[in-house]
Amino acid sequence: MPEVPPGAQRVRRARLRGGRGLLRAAQPEAPPQDEGREQLLQVRLPLLPDGQAAPDVLVPDHVPRPLPFEAPAVYALLPYTELAEDGLWFPRGGMYEIVLAMGRLAGDLGVGIHLNSAVEEIVVDGGRASGVRVNGEAHSADAVLANADLPYVYRKLLPSAAGTRDFRFKLRKREKLLYTASSFMMYLGLDRELDHLSHHNVYLSSRYEENFRQIFDERRLPDDPSFYTNVPSRTDRNAAPEGMESLYVLVPTPHLGENVDWEKEGPAFKEKMYDLIEEKAGIPDLRSHVAYEKIKTPQDWLSDYNLEEGAAFGLGHGIFQVGYFRPPMVSKAVPNLYFVGASTRPGTGVPLVTIGAKLVAGRMGRELLGSTSAVGV
Incomplete structure (x- = not known):
């Protein structure tokens, strides 16, 4: 360090x-x-x-x-x-290596992973979670661990009564949950190197306070956005072919709402970001060096990952949505139903979600298998 x-x-x-x-x-x-x-x-x-x-x-x-x-x-x-x-x-090879490593470990432990199998319903039988329904077919289980975004699970996969009962004693009712901001993402492959950039680079708006107000209060696209760039190939040269570079750009934006029409405003906002990256990150004529481009907006977070309100980071972390006040990782209304992910405890982000996975696994082990592990809450 x-x-x-x-x-x-x-x-x-x-x-x-x-x-x-x-x-x-x-x-x-x-x-x-x-x-x-x-x-x-x-x-x-x-x-x-x-x-x-x-x-x-x-x-x-x-x-x-x-x-x-x-x-x-x-x-x-x-x-x-x-x-x-x-x-x-x-991680060597990029963040997705974590996913691949977990998949290999699951396979070694005899876990079967079914890809492209969207869950349509969490089956509740006799008041208890008893499995899931996929393509109209029920698959029974002793317990269900839901890792979809928690608000989506309550809204789409469970009987409505489950959410009503689980949120009955919370300070913030389910319909009044607050969500994080979202993000406009640019995944770029460039046919040139970026020797002058670090792995992590943050560019703050010259109108810093106004930038925050426009995102969180006015819920509109900022006039002068702050943004973050990540150049993983500065640390791991295998992240891009020789002579090229991977460039990831994250721009904080509001989550979905009536003040932003991404179909209309998205293309112009992308061009604005290209201009800002050229100016602030010092990459002249950036567009001509783009060999690969993928764009994601809050609308994509909703449609691709079922993130409520298109909030890229799940439920917000205001003081009454953290710790005890955050939705717990076990349902009181539906026995044998557990949760993991950004919108349950302990919170959002890869480190916290990974810790949450360890905690809920420990709890399930104790409650379902009689494990004596100290891990879990």
Whole structure:
């Protein structure tokens, strides 16, 4: 990990004392040395000397900057875990290698995976989850673990009474759940290299506060978007052919709503982003170097992944939708029904969802198989 200026590290640790204990509490059986670490590549993040700043690097805590206007202070733990704990790591071959590795492990354990088999219904028999229905055919099971977006599960796959009963005692009723922002994504393959970029690059709007207000309050596309670029081939050269580069662009946008018509506004917004990337990321004549392009909008998150409201990151993390207040990973209304994913506990993002998978697996083991594992809540 790059050296952190002493002042910045002192301030960060003072603010976040106890962070390591919180992480260990979330993973009580985590081994001291993570298994499979040899398959990871550490991502080096540049840090500037005190008093300097640039759009694509991290700066010390005490450098003045706009504040995150409404985020609970507890989220200061996030940069702590990324910088002061184990650093940032990238799987050799890309993030999808995690999916492939899990698939191989499942196969080794005798698990059958049925692809292209959309679940139409979670079968509830005698008040208990007893299987799923696929292509009109019921498949029985002792329990069901639903990893579709939790609001979609309640809305489309379960009897309506299940949601009514599960949310009865929550501060926020199901119909009033708040969702994360969404994202406009560009997956680009370029026929040139980007030696001047890092693996991770963040470009903040010159109208930072206005950018947030337009997304979260006005629910419209921002006039001057902030955006993030990821160039995995800067860390793993196998992520792109020789002489070429992979470029992933994420632009925060509102989730679906009446103020944005993606059919009409999407093409112009894409052209705006090409212009901004050329200017801020320093990639002149970008369009002429694009050998591959794939675009995803909030409408795609809804249609492709059943993410409610097209919210790319699931349920929001406001103070009354985190911790105990977040939908639990087990249904009280339907015994033997469990949940995993971004919209249940502990929360959104690959690390938290992976922790959630471990926790729910431990709970299912105890409740269904009599396991004595300490993992699970």
